[in-house]
Amino acid sequence: MEEAVIQKAIQYIKEYFADDYSGHDYWHSFRVYKLAEEIARKEQANLFIVRLAALLHDVDDRKISPDTYERKENAVSFMKQCGIDDRIISDVCTIIEDVSYEGNSVTPQSLEGKCVQDADRIDAIGAIGIARAFSYGGNHNRAMYDPEIEPSLNMTRDEYRKHISTTINHFYEKLFRLKELLNTSTAKEIAEHRDRFMHEYVDEFLLEWVGKR
Structure with a gap:
């Protein structure tokens, strides 16, 4: 049954x-699903809960579906249709609630939540993270860079949600912080190369911006 639910979740997303x-x-x-699965195996977490939460972690995201965010209606509806036990539904919804970074970091209480949060954060850094940052910025009409706009650091949750900046500033405001906020040793090991590559990219970008390359 568990594998059938996972396959349905893949098709659903x-x-x-x-x-x-x-x-x-x-x-x-x-990718978050595959990363979370890898981390969960090494950290000996509950694989089914991790896999399900990873697949559903964005279906009620505030940025994507603000009307269902509070009650996690999309995730809950899907799980109920699959006959998932109420306890598991509650565990998955708690993981989804805690996964996002919004100016500060919530540390999940469960090992499963830590695995999913780590996987989501790893996908925000490295080569893929760079591509996603510029994709999101372009999708939301944000400038790539403006040297006259300084990054805003240490924002509150409300400030972070309302904040509009440049894509390069987003690296300083969020992405460069993620490696230090990872929960598991497995995720920290995976993140080392990605984080280094991301810093090197931004350094190169800033040099090219002023015509030094």
């Missing part, structure tokens, strides 16, 4: 995110 070009598309959720 493939259809749900079919028209998304903001960097929160089907492939993002699928």
